[in-house]
Structure formats: structure tokens, C-alpha cells
Ligand SMILES: CC(=O)N[C@H]1[C@@H](OP(=O)(O)OP(=O)(O)OC[C@H]2O[C@@H](n3ccc(=O)[nH]c3=O)[C@H](O)[C@@H]2O)O[C@H](CO)[C@@H](O)[C@@H]1O[C@H](C)C(=O)N[C@@H](C)C(=O)N[C@H](CCC(=O)O)C(=O)O
Ligand SMILES: Nc1ncnc2c1ncn2[C@@H]1O[C@H](COP(=O)(O)OP(=O)(O)OP(=O)(O)O)[C@@H](O)[C@H]1O
């Protein structure tokens with residue numbers, strides 16, 4: 001493709017490059033191919049501008065950057081290379097989002113679950129082929145592709161959208177992380193609906209304050225036809241008052257919402273309720289337990305209604321939907337206690353899962369958990385306090401320590417557990433901690449392994465070591 005075609009819509013403040021042919025676009029010299037346009041991204045760990053000479057030596061046809069390198073080029077200067085990367089990527093792939101009905105889900109918890117409900121709903125009601133982009137995996141219809149982050153870099157997002165459109169997908173549902181919104185990974189995509197689940201503490205290492213975190217998520221609504229908002233959440237009410245697009249609201253508690261849930265019934269393996277709009281009432285049955293599941297269902301149903309589907313059809317499709325890997329996943333075990341794996345890695349999620357489990361447990365609740373390294377540290381004592389107050393037995397261990405000392409992370413957690421009633425065990429090795437938790441379980445108990453959900457690895461010092469909690473549970477029972 002010609003460089004000028006790729007640059008359409010990009011603000012350029014200086015240019016020392018002719019209109020040459022380029023073979024692709026790249027933002028990392030470690031994954032570069034000759035002839036590409038290298039986009040230098042100013043980063044948090046290093047700066048892509050440091051790698052410009054390396055990129056040129058490696059055969060980059062031109063460089064798009066914020067500060068020009070020494071020499072005559074070929075280079076082009078743009079004030080915000082991350083924003084520019086999104087535009088050139090969309091140009092390269094021919095704006096695939098325009099060929100799809102795109103839906104985005106943002107919020108602290110429930111994004112992955114809600115995207116799966118939406119996919120099941122659109123497939124069930126419309127018989128549509130639906131793409132999915134999110135934490136667990138990316139999907140083109142039924143085809144599964146690995147995911148490395150919740151929302152990939154704009155180049156990867158646009159490539160996935162192209163592949164989806166070419167494969168006959170009519171819809172895409174994706175998670176919009178707050179990082180992605182701030183870092184322009186979704187720029188240039190118009191969403192038919194942007195769905196907000198909830199806002200509670202997470203990622204303060206990146207956003208610094210809850211207001212900044214809220215505003216990051218709010219960026220989504222600048223590029224949506226409709227904002228679908230949880231009116232029971234303070235941030236949801238804030239967006240309802242400030243979103244620059246039409247709003248559709250859902251709630252369990254506020255009758256002024258466009259869609260409400262009535263007659264809620266929680267069972268050990270499912271939830272049931274009535275979904276009510278001005279026009280219709282539908283009975284909803286969803287085979288995922290937990291009070292928070294009702295909110296995820298309301299989010300999906302609201303989105304269906306904004307797309308013009310009937311509430312009844314949407315409810316019918318949800319009745320056939322099932323749970324998501326690593327989200328309140330019950331692991332079958334040959335014992336008279338229950339073991340479940342859940343992705344709760346925020347204070348709010350941990351509180352929700354432990355409260356939910358308590359309602360259906362005749363014996364004790366045992367909670368195994370840790371906290372991720374190189375992430376929001378202020379979550380740690382909060383999660384400690386929640387486990388200490390809501391579980392009967394807490395097994396404190398490691399999550400993904402990343403580059404931090406696991407013992408130091410555990411100390412941060414234990415600080416919040418001071419004076420809480422739970423019986424406490426500390427075992428930094430997660431494998432051994434799982435065995436310990438299982439050995440402590442008695443008939444009627446529930447063991448919750450929290451934090452790693454679908455993950456099948458543990459990241460320690462930049463290396464991903466295989467660790468699948470399902471395998472650990474099976475190994476313990478086969479001993
Ligand atoms: C905080 C954050 O999001 N960081 C992202 C950001 O990294 P960065 O700005 O720090 O990049 P950097 O390492 O300083 O490098 C700057 C530039 O130099 C380039 N480079 C670097 C080295 C080299 O040898 N050659 C080279 O060209 C890099 O490719 C990059 O373009 O831009 C990079 C390129 O796209 C991303 O890989 C990186 O994601 C990192 C891996 C990450 O862990 N992100 C997490 C926090 C994240 O995005 N999480 C969210 C939310 C999760 C959720 O709640 O669900 C997600 O969407 O997954
Ligand atoms: N609506 C909800 N409200 C509060 N907690 C929830 C909700 N839905 C799910 N959870 C809890 O949060 C955990 C993560 O759920 P899910 O993966 O759907 O969220 P997510 O927003 O995609 O998370 P991430 O940001 O890590 O991708 C679940 O395992 C469960 O404990």
C-alpha cells in the first residue's frame with residue numbers, strides 16, 4: 001500500500017518522506033519485517049523513539065514518530081503516535097469495523113462474562129456469526145485464537161476485525177479495558193453500543209485516582225451510538241448525566257431505568273428473574289449463579305433491546321447460555337465438598353464471590369488467593385480484609401508475582417487481615433497452597449481458588465510457568 005493512503009486522516013506536523021510503497025505497519029522492532037512503516041510509541045518502560053535507528057537498519061521503509069530522529073529520514077512527525085497507530089492500522093485493513101456491528105463492554109468486573117452472554121444472545125436470536133475479543137481468548141465465530149491481553153494494541157484489533165469481517169461475522173463483541181481507552185487502542189471504531197458494568201477499585205497503579213479511572217472508561221462513550229449503563233452504580237449514574245450519546249439504563253433498584261430486574265431468585269447453580277421494560281416483561285433463567293450474574297444478564301439484555309431485538313428472544317437465548325471458563329467454575333471432584341475456580345482479583349469481585357458462595361455452603365468457606373505483582377498495591381490489604389472477614393479459612397498465596405517478591409506481596413495482604421476472624425494459612429507456592437486448601441476441606445465446605453480463573457500459567461520474573469488449577473486439583477485427588 002502507498003504511504004499516503006496509509007496516512008489518510010493522520011495529523012502530520014513535519015514530513016521528510018516521499019510517497020513510497022510500504023509492506024506493513026510495525027510498532028516493535030522485535031517483531032519487525034522489512035519495508036514496514038515503523039511507528040515509534042513513547043512508552044511507560046522505554047520509548048519506541050530509542051529504537052528508530054534499529055528499525056531503519058532493519059529495513060523499515062519510513063518512521064512515524066513524535067520527535068524526528070537525526071538525519072534526512074524517511075520520517076514523519078505526528079503529535080500522538082499511539083493515536084496515529086490506530087488510524088494507520090484501520091487504513092491498512094480497510095476499516096473493517098464499518099462492515100460489522102461492533103459492541104464494547106467496559107467496567108471493572110463482568111466484562112468477559114458479559115461479552116460471552118452477548119455472543120450467545122446474538123448467535124441464538126439472529127443466527128449471526130459473532131467475533132469476540134477479550135481476556136480469555138479471541139474468537140472468529142467458533143474459531144479460537146489466543147489472547148495475550150484484554151484489549152490488544154490497535155494494529156492487532158484491526159487485524160482481528162478484518163479477519164472477522166472476511167470470515168462472514170456480522171457482529172463483534174469486545175472488552176474495552178481502561179488501558180485500551182487511554183492508550184488509543186480502539187480509536188476509529190464506532191460502536192453500536194458501549195456497555196458499562198460497574199466501577200470499583202483496580203488499576204490505580206496506572207490511573208492514580210478513581211476519578212481518572214472513571215474518566216478513562218467514560219472515553220468509550222465518545223464513540224458509541226448508545227451508552228448502556230448500570231444505574232445502580234455511581235459511575236453509571238455519572239455517565240448517564242455526562243455521556244455525549246443517547247443512554248439506555250438498567251437497574252435492580254431504580255424504577256426509572258429503561259430495563260429493570262424484578263422477583264430475583266438465586267439458586268446454587270443459576271439465577272432467575274423478570275426483566276421488565278416499558279413494552280415487555282420476560283422471564284430470565286441463566287445457568288450461572290451469583291447476584292452479580294443478574295447484572296451481567298441485564299447488561300446483555302439491555303444491549304439486545306438497543307439493537308432492536310425483542311426482550312423475549314434475548315431471554316430465550318440466555319436460557320441456553322452457559323458459564324465462562326474460570327468464572328465461578330465448579331470443578332467436578334470425587335468428594336463431598338465443592339471446589340470452584342474464579343477470576344476474582346479485585347476487592348469487589350472477591351467480596352461478591354465469597355458472599356455468593358456463603359449463601360450456598362452448609363459448611364465452611366475456604367478461600368485461597370494472592371494478588372498480582374506490578375499491579376495496584378492498594379488492593380492487597382483490602383483483599384486481605386475481605387477474605388479475613390468473609391471466609392472461615394484463608395489460604396494466602398501467590399497470584400502472578402511478575403517482577404515483585406512474592407513474600408512482600410503477601411506481607412501487604414496480611415496487613416489487611418490483622419484482627420479478622422478467619423483461620424489463616426500462608427503458603428507462597430500456589431501449587432502447595434492448593435494442596436493445603438484441599439487437605440483442609442471437610443464435608444459441606446466450599447473451596448474457592450480465586451484470582452487466576454482461566455489462566456493456565458503463573459508469571460514469575462517475566463517467565464510464564466505452566467500452572468493449571470484444574471490439573472492441580474485432579475492431581476491431588478489422584479494421590
Ligand atoms: C501499561 C500498558 O498497557 N503498557 C502497554 C504499552 O507498553 P509501554 O508503553 O510501557 O511500552 P514500552 O515497553 O515502554 O515500549 C515502548 C515502545 O517501544 C517498543 N519497543 C520496545 C523494546 C524494543 O526492543 N523495541 C521496541 O520497538 C515497544 O513495542 C513499544 O511500542 O504498550 C505496549 C505496546 O502496545 C503494550 O504491550 C503494553 O502492555 C503491557 C504488556 C501490559 O501489561 N499491559 C496491561 C497492563 C494491560 O494493557 N492491561 C489491560 C487491562 C486488563 C484488564 O483489566 O482486563 C488490557 O487491556 O489487557
Ligand atoms: N457484574 C459483576 N460485578 C461484580 N463482580 C463480578 C461481576 N461479574 C463477574 N464478577 C466477578 O469478577 C470476576 C471477573 O469477571 P470477568 O472476567 O467477567 O470480569 P472482567 O471485567 O472481564 O475482568 P478483567 O478486567 O480481569 O478482564 C469474576 O470471576 C467474578 O468474581
Ligand SMILES: N[C@H](CCC[C@H](N)C(=O)O)C(=O)O
Pocket residue numbers: 150345371372373375399400451452455
Ligand atoms: N487483566 C488483569 C488481570 C489480573 C489477573 C490476576 N491473575 C493478576 O495477575 O493480578 C490485569 O492485568 O491486571
Ligand SMILES: [Mg+2]
Pocket residue numbers: 111112134135136150175
Ligand atoms: Mg476480562
